[in-house]
Amino acid sequence: MLQQTQVNRVIPKYERFLARFPTVHVLASARLRDVVRAWIGLGYNSRGLRLWRCAKIIAQRHGGVVPDDVEQLRALPGIGTYTACAIASFAYGKPHPAIDTNVRRVLSRVLFGRDSVSAAVLRRAAARVFPARAARRWCQALMDVAALHCRSSPRCEGCPALMTCRFAPKVARALPRRPSGSAAPRKAAFAGSPRFFRGRIIRILSGVGSMxxxxxxxxxxxxxxxxxxxRIASLVDDLRREGLLRIDRRRRRVWLP
Known part of the structure; x- marks a missing residue:
């Protein structure tokens, strides 16, 4: 239901649909017209048809239990790689990265510093960093990052991947700068300059062992x-490359050498 349909439209339909067809067996034994009628308002009614066909196969071949195996899921009508991985991950906690358009954008930016990477390359990279014991939380976290921060127009502020993201420095460099010819007083210009924040970063770290x-x-x-x-994260990384500070990316701590 959520594919290409807004959440606020889906929720009331989803609740009514489950009330009408509470189990796989009930859905499988229902008339198609009733299923399609319950689907009206969500668009793409063919999805309702495929769901109904899925229910019939699951009832006949799997005892009414949705499979947890990705290949068995992909064999069902209307279920592709993403949906199969999403079901395996969210419903069963299986270690299968669920990569849709938004998650693909997050992983492409964080891991490769680009807006888009081929699906095959991205799947291999995701498999290497995927935490097998936290599949559900990992997939949900990526969706949250995509919704809150890693949009088409990035909002890097507060992103938990900020310090390890290879795309963030590009965003910082692309931020608008003061137009030429609009000179400000020297003190005001310095107060917002990279040198100002570099100095502030060093001063903060000088008062602690690590943080x-x-x-x-x-x-x-x-x-x-x-x-x-x-921009601040980019400056911290510049200072690291210059040897002025050190970062433990695993523990997410920083200190002066």
């Missing part, structure tokens, strides 16, 4: 309207 990266980013911004999260 969480997220805390450093928060303290470095300190309410400044010019302190974009992606």
């Amino acid at each position: 969480p990266v997220a805390r450093l980013l928060s303290e470095a911004k300190d309410g400044s309207p010019k302190a974009e999260g992606a």
Whole structure:
């Protein structure tokens, strides 16, 4: 139901649909017209048809239990790789990355620094970083990142992948700068400059042994309207490359060497 249909349209239909067809066996024994009638308003009524056919096969071949095997799921009408992986992951906790358009964008940016990577390359990369024991949470987290931060127009502020994302520095460099010819007083210009924030980062770290990266980013911004999260993260990475600070990416901590 959620494929190509807004959530707020789906929820009331979903609830009524489950009330009418509460089990696979009930759906399988229903008349197609009743299923399609219950589907009206969601669009793409052929999806209702395929769901009904799925229910019949599941009832006949799998005892009314939706399979947890990806290949068995893909053999069902209307179920492709993404839906099969999503069912295996969300319903059964199986280690199968559920990669839709939005998750593909997140992984392409974080792992490769690009907006798009071929499906085969992305699947192999996702399999390497996929936590087998936290499949459901991992897939949900990626969807949340896609919805809240990694949109078509990125909102890097507060993104949990900010410090490890290969795309974030590109976003920082693309942020609008002050137009030429609109010179501001020297003090005001310095207050929002990269040098200003680099100095602030070093000063913060100089007072502690080490600290969480997220805390450093928060303290470095300190309410400044010019302190974009992606820009601060990019400056932290610049300082790391220059040898001025060190980052433990696994523990997400940063310190002065």
